Amino acid sequence: MDTEPPLQLRIFDLNCWAIRYLSKLRQERIGLIGDTLSQEGFDLALLQEVWSERDYCELKQKLAAHYPYSHYFKSGVIGSGLCVFSKYPILDTFLYQYSLNGYPYMLQHGDWFCGKAVGLLVIKICGVLFHVYVTHLHAEYCREKDAYLPHRVVQAWELAQFIQHTAKGADVVLLGGDLNMHPGDVGIRLLRGWTGLRDSFADTETFEGCEDGCTLVPANCFTSKMDLQPFPLGIRIDYVLYKGLSHFVVKCDSLVTTTGIAPGKSIPYSDHEAVIATLCVKRRQEAKGLGGSAVEPELVDVVNEARTEVRVGLHAAERQRYTNGRMAILALLLLLLQAAMGLSSLVGWDSQQPFPKFSFSLLSLLATVVLLVSAVLYVFHTIEVRMLQGTEEQMRLALQALQDKLGSL
Amino acid sequence: MDTEPPLQLRIFDLNCWAIRYLSKLRQERIGLIGDTLSQEGFDLALLQEVWSERDYCELKQKLAAHYPYSHYFKSGVIGSGLCVFSKYPILDTFLYQYSLNGYPYMLQHGDWFCGKAVGLLVIKICGVLFHVYVTHLHAEYCREKDAYLPHRVVQAWELAQFIQHTAKGADVVLLGGDLNMHPGDVGIRLLRGWTGLRDSFADTETFEGCEDGCTLVPANCFTSKMDLQPFPLGIRIDYVLYKGLSHFVVKCDSLVTTTGIAPGKSIPYSDHEAVIATLCVKRRQEAKGLGGSAVEPELVDVVNEARTEVRVGLHAAERQRYTNGRMAILALLLLLLQAAMGLSSLVGWDSQQPFPKFSFSLLSLLATVVLLVSAVLYVFHTIEVRMLQGTEEQMRLALQALQDKLGSL
Numbered sequence: 001m002d003t004e005p006p007l008q009l010r011i012f013d014l015n016c017w018a019i020r021y022l023s024k025l026r027q028e029r030i031g032l033i034g035d036t037l038s039q040e041g042f043d044l045a046l047l048q049e050v051w052s053e054r055d056y057c058e059l060k061q062k063l064a065a066h067y068p069y070s071h072y073f074k075s076g077v078i079g080s081g082l083c084v085f086s087k088y089p090i091l092d093t094f095l096y097q098y099s100l101n102g103y104p105y106m107l108q109h110g111d112w113f114c115g116k117a118v119g120l121l122v123i124k125i126c127g128v129l130f131h132v133y134v135t136h137l138h139a140e141y142c143r144e145k146d147a148y149l150p151h152r153v154v155q156a157w158e159l160a161q162f163i164q165h166t167a168k169g170a171d172v173v174l175l176g177g178d179l180n181m182h183p184g185d186v187g188i189r190l191l192r193g194w195t196g197l198r199d200s201f202a203d204t205e206t207f208e209g210c211e212d213g214c215t216l217v218p219a220n221c222f223t224s225k226m227d228l229q230p231f232p233l234g235i236r237i238d239y240v241l242y243k244g245l246s247h248f249v250v251k252c253d254s255l256v257t258t259t260g261i262a263p264g265k266s267i268p269y270s271d272h273e274a275v276i277a278t279l280c281v282k283r284r285q286e287a288k289g290l291g292g293s294a295v296e297p298e299l300v301d302v303v304n305e306a307r308t309e310v311r312v313g314l315h316a317a318e319r320q321r322y323t324n325g326r327m328a329i330l331a332l333l334l335l336l337l338q339a340a341m342g343l344s345s346l347v348g349w350d351s352q353q354p355f356p357k358f359s360f361s362l363l364s365l366l367a368t369v370v371l372l373v374s375a376v377l378y379v380f381h382t383i384e385v386r387m388l389q390g391t392e393e394q395m396r397l398a399l400q401a402l403q404d405k406l407g408s409l
Numbered sequence: 410m411d412t413e414p415p416l417q418l419r420i421f422d423l424n425c426w427a428i429r430y431l432s433k434l435r436q437e438r439i440g441l442i443g444d445t446l447s448q449e450g451f452d453l454a455l456l457q458e459v460w461s462e463r464d465y466c467e468l469k470q471k472l473a474a475h476y477p478y479s480h481y482f483k484s485g486v487i488g489s490g491l492c493v494f495s496k497y498p499i500l501d502t503f504l505y506q507y508s509l510n511g512y513p514y515m516l517q518h519g520d521w522f523c524g525k526a527v528g529l530l531v532i533k534i535c536g537v538l539f540h541v542y543v544t545h546l547h548a549e550y551c552r553e554k555d556a557y558l559p560h561r562v563v564q565a566w567e568l569a570q571f572i573q574h575t576a577k578g579a580d581v582v583l584l585g586g587d588l589n590m591h592p593g594d595v596g597i598r599l600l601r602g603w604t605g606l607r608d609s610f611a612d613t614e615t616f617e618g619c620e621d622g623c624t625l626v627p628a629n630c631f632t633s634k635m636d637l638q639p640f641p642l643g644i645r646i647d648y649v650l651y652k653g654l655s656h657f658v659v660k661c662d663s664l665v666t667t668t669g670i671a672p673g674k675s676i677p678y679s680d681h682e683a684v685i686a687t688l689c690v691k692r693r694q695e696a697k698g699l700g701g702s703a704v705e706p707e708l709v710d711v712v713n714e715a716r717t718e719v720r721v722g723l724h725a726a727e728r729q730r731y732t733n734g735r736m737a738i739l740a741l742l743l744l745l746l747q748a749a750m751g752l753s754s755l756v757g758w759d760s761q762q763p764f765p766k767f768s769f770s771l772l773s774l775l776a777t778v779v780l781l782v783s784a785v786l787y788v789f790h791t792i793e794v795r796m797l798q799g800t801e802e803q804m805r806l807a808l809q810a811l812q813d814k815l816g817s818l
Contacts, residue, residue: 071806074799075508077791091810093803094574099484099506104788115792120574165503165529168578361770365777372781379513382486383524390483394502397480401500 007126007281008253012037012045013176013240015136015215015272017222018081020052024222025267030055032262033269034062037085041066042276043125045085046176048136049270051114056083073134076115082134082177084121092122096162099387100151102138104380111138111148118159118177120166128248128281131170135159135177137187143230150313152180153306154391156187160194161394171248172281173197175241178272183236190306193299197241200252200277209257210234215273219260222271240277244284253278295405303402307395314388321381328374334367416535416690417662421446421454422585422649424545424624424681426631427490429461433631434676439464441671442678443471446494450475451685452534454494455585457545458679460523465492478532482543485524491543491586493530501531505571507564508796511547511557513789520547520557527568527586529575537657537690540579544568544586546596552639559722561589562715563800565596569603570803580657581690582606584650587681592645599715602708606650609661609686618666619643624682628669631680649686653693662687704814712811716804723797730790737783743776 017023018030037045037059045067050056056072063070067085073095074080080095096118102111118135137155138148146152156179167173175197181188183199192199201213210217214234218225228234244250256276262269338360426432427439446454446468454476459465465481472479476494482504483489489504505527511520527544546564547557555561565588576582584606590597592608601608610622619626623643627634637643653659665685671678747769 072802074795074802075792076795077788079795090806092574093806094570095508095799095803096505097508099504113788115795161503165501166574166577168575361774365770365774368774368778369781372778376785379486379522383484386483386485386488386524390504393481393483394504397499397502 007128009043009125009279009281010040011174011176011240011277011279012040012042012274013047013238013277014045014269014274015048015178015238016050016055017270017272018050018052018055020055026055028267029269030058032265032267034059036262036269037063038066041087043087044123044132044174044176046132046134047083047085048134048178049081050083051078051081053079059083059085071119071121073117073119075117077113080115080117080119081136082117082119084119084132084134086121086123088123088125090121090123094120094166096120096158098137098151098155098158099390100154100384102148102151105377109139109141116155118162120162122170129169129171131163131167131173133159133163133173133175133177135175135179137178137180139180147316150309150316150388153187153190153309154313154388156181156191157194157306157310157391157395160191163195163197167195167245170245172250173243173245174279176239176275178238180237186302186305186309188239189302192241193296193302195243197243198250198252200240200242200255200275200279201236204252204255204277206254207256209255210259210273212236213255213257215257215275216271217260217273220268220271220273221260222268238272238275240275242279244281247284249282249284251280251282253280295402297406300399300402300406303395303399307392307399310388310392310395314385314392317381317384317388321378321385324374324377324381328371328378331367331371331374335364335371338364338367416537418452418534418688418690419449420583420585420649420686420688421449421451421683422456422647422686423454423678423683424457424587424647425459425464426679426681427459427461427464429464435464437676438678439467441674441676443468445671445678446472447475450496452496453532453541453583455541455543456492456494457543457587458490459492460487460490462488468492468494480528480530482526482528484526486522489524489526489528490545491526491528493528493541493543495530495532497532497534499530499532503529503575505529505567507546507560507567508800509560509563509793511560514786518548518550525564527571529571531579538578538580540572540576540582542568542572542582542584542586544584544588546587546589548589556725559718559725559797562596562599562718563722563797565590565600566603566715566719566800566804569600572604572606576604576654579654581659582652582654583688585648585684587647589646595711595714595718597648598711601650602705602711604652606652607659607661609649609651609664609684609688610645613661613664613686615663616665618664619668619682621645622664622666624666624684625680626669626682629677629680629682630669631677647681647684649684651688653690656693658691658693660689660691662689704811706815709808709811709815712804712808716801716808719797719801719804723794723801726790726793726797730787730794733783733787733790737780737787740776740780740783744773744780747773747776 018026060070063085067087069086069090071090071093072083075097098116101116104112118133121132123130123132138152140146211233213236215236215238216223217234218228242250257273427435469479472494476496478495478499480499480502481492484506507525510525513521527542530541532539532541547561549555620642622645624645624647625632626643627637651659666682
């Protein structure tokens with residue numbers, strides 16, 4: 001490739017918001033996305049929130065001519081929603097499910113049911129080995145009081161660790177997806193600091209699209225204007241990040257986002273804006289050492305900040321576990337008491353049953369339901385506590401290694 | 410290292426069978442294991458089934474002088490049971506939880522509650538980068554009718570994929586653990602074929618211990634003689650596997666297993682035998698190509714065989730999901746019917762309640778419990794179906810890549 005022209009790649013990234021029965025104009029929008037992908041002939045399309053496999057199959061059929069290779073990552077109850085369409089053969093795939101991903105009882109949010117994950121695809125393009133990652137992190141429903149922040153920080157940490165550990169053999173690393181984090185949030189600083197990934201918006205030569213690169217904007221008719229009130233320009237939560245390893249250097253030639261509606265159409269592709277990055281991959285004159293990029297001293301602060309968030313989550317999870325454990329014990333005691341009373345009246349010790357039978361049995365129904373639900377939740381929150389403790393310990397170890405590295409410089 | 414003597418490492422691997430309140434002589438055995446590890450001064454000790462963190466902390470305290478570095482992998486409800494003690498600094502750790510791991514309602518087996526996983530540790534020993542993996546796969550409770558076989562095959566596949574994707578930067582790969590598979594089982598052939606890992610028992614220069622390298626033997630007083638009846642010599646399910654990458658070659662100088670009791674003591678360390686491998690790591694004269702080892706044509710058959718097992722599991726999971734879905738719908742219908750009857754008698758349409766109130770409310774209690782349990786199980790089995798479908802699809806893709814590779818030879 002030394003004498004060859006640099007490799008140019010066009011990447012399309014979009015959170016499609018394609019939830020059956022719930023997302024507005026879903027079928028029209030999926031049709032529109034398919035048409036655009038066909039016409040534009042990108043090299044790679046990284047899609048999120050394609051929740052229905054029927055939609056994926058429709059896209060696959062439509063795009064077979066332009067994107068002969070594709071993959072849908074299955075996980076959770078309704079699928080991960082992650083899929084990729086590629087012009088080039090997909091050599092291998094691997095899925096990593098985040099160990100924490102919200103709560104099953106938060107039905108109105110539903111993130112738990114999606115089995116949020118990061119999918120890895122190994123793709124060779126003109127002799128260059130790409131490790132392409134596609135992901136979607138837990139949503140932020142209330143920025144002021146974000147109950148899911150510790151889970152999202154754990155996800156960002158696991159994503160960073162997963163990329164670091166699996167990208168060693170790659171020439172180029174590419175990550176696309178809805179990270180549900182603003183550019184300055186601790187999770188994204190952790191992810192970028194830990195992996196050395198570059199932000200296509202920050203690095204692009206030319207940019208066209210929403211101000212500040214926002215991907216959730218008030219101009220989009222599907223976004224909630226209420227949620228975006230504190231951010232009149234919108235927010236940027238969809239990213240294309242990249243880095244070149246050892247022999248390769250990657251640059252972003254241009255970045256484009258849609259601006260509320262699909263170009264030349266009357267409706268948007270989704271409630272998110274699409275991000276289209278044109279990347280240029282060049283072989284380096286001299287290979288970079290295997291030691292990777294230099295460690296930034298600020299990374300220590302970022303890992304510490306993330307660790308604090310994990311600790312906050314740990315306390316909350318411990319509280320929840322305690323509450324559920326106490327509730328389960330109370331319900332069990334009530335049931336035992338009722339059983340004893342029932343038995344004593346059956347054997348005739350106590351001929352006069354003090355409670356009407358109907359309320360008595362209604363109460364036992366309630367106690368049984370409470371016992372069952374609290375026991376399951378106790379188990380669930382115990383797993384949450386374990387995972388948060390594990391992450392906290394991992395971060396402690398990482399900090400130590402980081403400080404050793406900085407100390408030896 | 411060219412002129413240096415080869416690096417020699419002594420690895421201790423043991424499934425410790427340390428379940429609080431359930432495992433016999435647990436505290437004595439943990440004490441014994443600690444004493445042996447202290448006296449013998451291995452380079453690495455890979456332990457499984459250390460379920461109680463108190464036991465881990467006791468070991469950590471006891472071993473602080475000889476093994477200053479250690480790590481416990483947290484996952485599941487009661488912890489993964491995996492821990493490692495090392496003479497050399499642990500630079501990084503990473504945990505991958507298997508996506509399938511039995512059923513939460515199989516309380517008597519309990520594997521689900523352990524959150525079975527593979528732990529990765531990055532350790533540098535005399536300038537050689539080791540990726541050390543420690544794992545414990547789902548147990549086999551009945552070999553003739555092994556309901557967990559598809560889950561174990563999925564775990565073996567995920568383990569193989571995890572090692573392949575994370576070991577690229579390593580000089581030496583080392584895997585120790587209780588794989589719960591006999592040497593000829595499809596899962597172990599898949600793991601070894603896919604990763605190119607070598608079996609220390611098959612490759613060792615000298616061997617001392619139980620016949621055939623068995624690690625679950627009738628001579629051990631804690632093993633169930635009934636379960637081992639079809640195998641008079643015992644079975645081999647604990648392994649130390651390894652491979653050298655690019656610049657390094659690894660050989661097994663000697664392998665030792667305990668033979669029913671701890672050397673010089675009156676009781677065994679555990680119901681499993683310990684495996685002690687002495688490995689020799691040498692720098693290769695010429696680096697091996699990055700392409701890795703040649704693809705064996707038999708691997709296609711092995712992946713196909715594994716895929717068939719996954720398909721069998723998929724059908725079983727779909728049946729289970731269907732049964733639970735039907736049960737939930739029936740319970741819901743019964744509850745609705747009861748609610749309608751209750752309402753009609755309340756508003757006086759039907760002054761004569763045909764059922765005694767007590768049985769009526771007992772029935773509603775039962776219906777509610779059945780509805781709750783079936784709904785949760787329906788969700789659980791849907792996740793199982795998704796993961797099995799995903800693995801099957803991944804294996805299909807892997808087969809395709811394998812056949813392309815073989816075709817191009």
